[in-house]
Amino acid sequence: METVVGRPLADDCPLHKFQCGEDLIDQWAKKKALVGHSRFKARVMTFHAGEDPEPLGLYSLTLVLESEKEIRKTRDVTRWTRDGLFPALHLEYLGVCRKAQGQGLGTFMMMDVIAGFRQIAEKAGVPILTLRPLNPQLTPYYEKRNFICYGVSGGMMMSNETAIRLTDGGEP
Template sequence: MEHRVFCAHLPPSNVCIGYYALQLGSDSVEAFKGKDKTYLGKNYTAFPAVHLSFVGVDEPYQRRGLGQHLLMDVFERVAAISDHAGFYALTLQSFNEDSTAFYRSLNFVEYSEGLRQPKMLYPLEDILTLVRGR
């Protein structure tokens, strides 16, 4: 699958200190749990999404707010994509327990059960409220 990668750097340097990658896709409705399953109805086998494939921060810059800054940039890009394409949520697959806790702290919710690396999502409706106040 094709990814678009975005890098953070501190001017005037072009050295990457953080990055993320996005791709368009879908995921199985069967994996989806929770109250929002009614949104997807009984006629769908998959839900459309923008997927956050990769995110990383160079070690000297970790735990200094860059990850949150990168995710805000993700949310802004996802909101812009929604002006041109329909989808349900931003999705990701968490890497480990620490990243799962980080994403939970930002209001991502798990939509899979029993996975060591859980699938998580942030509904588009919530992203638009955060970014645009609606």
Template sequence: MLQFQYISDKHKEIIENFQCDDEPSVAEFLKEQALTLHLSNCAITRLYFDENRNLIGFFTLYNDHIEVSKAKKKKHMWELPRNLKFFPAIKLHYIGIDARYRGQGYGQELMDEVFDVCQEIARLSGCVFLTLEALNSAVGFYKKNGFELYSRDVYFQNMILKLDEL
């Protein structure tokens, strides 16, 4: 079972060794932005280690909101208050597994942890959705975990999961 620590200055050397060559933006975020966002309390990053203190992966969450039109409510069959247009959400900003540790179930373990954390946030402060911007290579993984396509842009597929459907 993996153990987490919140990212801090003491992790700089370990983070520099994180490998994610097939999705360089994931490693770049961890190495160049995650600590700054965490220290400013704009986004929270959890690092996950195995029993040998190897950095296996990480995820970063931040608070968000999403506009849900009547058409989207109907399409996804979401029961939501009719008089509201915007709903609280949590954004899964990044999730990554070091390339050396893939194929061992760690991605699913981290996603399950994301779900647990988000359910706790929703319980404490009220939140309806978990959102993310998926790289094309990861869409299947997210669909397997209950996310639905919400919209697309040039680089990403925006995906959404209603937290009470977990």
């Protein structure tokens, strides 16, 4: 595979061609990704082989407020809360097109997410990165990358301390 380049979603990116095999992600990419990105509801990064305009992969991040009640059973979060809530960076979607699957691009993009989270955590004090796997079979993948399960909704999270350790070369 050529050198993969990540960049913010561009207006002319041909997302209508994107197919990762997960209908929820494919439909979101085709119908909602550009609108959400343009309105700053979320920020979408696309990954390309060199200058090829067709994306091999993409992800979407947004800020959310998490409830202390949802996470408290997992770890002490009171140091981060205000009025029972705390900010989190949420990974909404991450998808790799079918032709690029199985080549490490998903892991490469996840490390980009974690590195970006570290920067946001250090600059804005965001304590947690969250995600919700599309299906239970993906949970072990995220656990290998130091996400832990929390709450009853199937959510997973990573602390800013873990992201810093991983991006400093610590073991996954």
